[in-house]
Amino acid sequence: MTEFSESYSPSHITGFFSADNNLNPKKKGAMGAGIILKDGCITKAEKNNSEEIKIYINGVEDEAKTSRYVALKILKNEGVKISSNFDVPIKGGFGASAAGAISTALALNKLYSKNLTFNKLSEIAHIAEVENKTGLGDVDAISVGGGLVMRKKGGSVNYGSFDIIPVEEKKVGYILIKEICTKDILEDGKIMGMINKVGKEKLKSLLKRPTLENFMKLSCEFSSEIGLVDGKIKDAIEDVITNGGLASMAMIGGTVFAINKYDCLRDHGVLHETEIMFGRSHIIR
Template sequence: MSNSVFVPGHITGFFTIEDHDITLKKGSCGAGFLLSRGVRTTISDSDELEIDVNQGDSTVIDEVLKIMEIDTDFKVTQDIQLPIGAGFGTSAASALSLTLALNEFLDLGYSTELCGQIAHMAEVNLGAGLGDVIAQTGHGLVLRVEPGAPGIGKIKSFEHDVCIAWKTFGGIETSSIIRNPRHHQVISDAGLKYLEYFEEKPSLKNFLDFSNRFSNETKLMSDEVKNLVDYFNSRPDILGSSMGMLGNTVFAFAQNEDVFKNEEVENLHIDKLNNVGIVYD
């Protein structure tokens, strides 16, 4: 017996950091979007606990199993389809797809919200992220209205038929940013401003515009990221471009993939906005 759950990757355009003594209420507000690629977790029968991950290590899996206090034997297979540590929400997708898959496989009877809360706790405990888990329960372009885990925070989803291109120049240690007091203040001040603007007019154009302004104001962009973002934003057929938070990664939007295929940018990946969200196989 086996079952699989797919959770899409998530890229944030702008955000605030919302601290709280209670882990489930700690998180972030802001806006981002879901990709067609993400993390697929498969749970299958085994005589012992086996963990097979195609990249990275088992840190996230170990943390989830620790929180859930599960000591049953089974095999966990994870297909991580995006770069880790580069702003794609892979640790959150890993945690959420695992809790959802285990819930079905072991017939635990947990609600989707409870599974999301477990995944959120794992994310916060590891310092890997703040708002990806709740965003990954949505679809398309996702606005995080109130911070916290699923069932506590609040989101709004917006569907758009657009293509996305991305290129990563490597990772950024998320915990080094979100736990740094100076970065914390600058990010939250800029994030709150653009969050309020976006809530008034939640259009795709505003998301791209505010994301670019946010990335410039926070000075989180490396030179190589800024150069590519500026190049994309100078192209007439590209709707907008910015930095994926928090990663050394560039994203851009266009109406169709041919726009990106005509660009001579090495290692440019083309995707689509994911208007479906989580998929149970």
């Protein structure tokens, strides 16, 4: 029988952020805030008889640079088949690469008895994201513990500064309108300049009134002020607000997410529902 291990990671939607740059990838990251969601990723790691690393995303073989980076940092000539299956869209602003990276790290650590701590595994996944420009702070938010997470200083869990805003159990509705490549945004100096300016302002405002409702309001302002909201996304957000709900655009992805009265999103795309997750990535078996 093939030896295997499985692990789970929730996903994460960033509402607003600013880059916290550092030459040390352990200390480089993002400040901002986001919500941890129950729908996420399950990764299965299986031993094989070669030294080859094969990675499958939703059943299709993939280069998966971020997860591969994690595997190469943890393994020493061991072969493995890594299968990550997502409940959320890829390139939709759900921190999918982060969820894949941390769940891969956990599964490999268990499968090959590497005996690394959670924070060490999280740091490996964080560096993988930074080096491959697939994200800046999703791994760290996912690793903190769930709910509504504020990142007050960028960097991995060993260097950043985090806090959690107490919130109630809450359903979250979302529609994917288009895919956006995170790397394209992170490499655009003009957009990042605006993101850094506005993101810092929104974090200050959230610290003054740390509530879920204020987070949603500030996220909506952020997405509008940085200029990433196009016609369809703007229409969907405004429709939710008109109907008494709160909505914004996921960072970085063409997803509209909302709380409270969001059933009208059905008029703009395929509506999915999940809920805020109070927990973090863990081994299943």
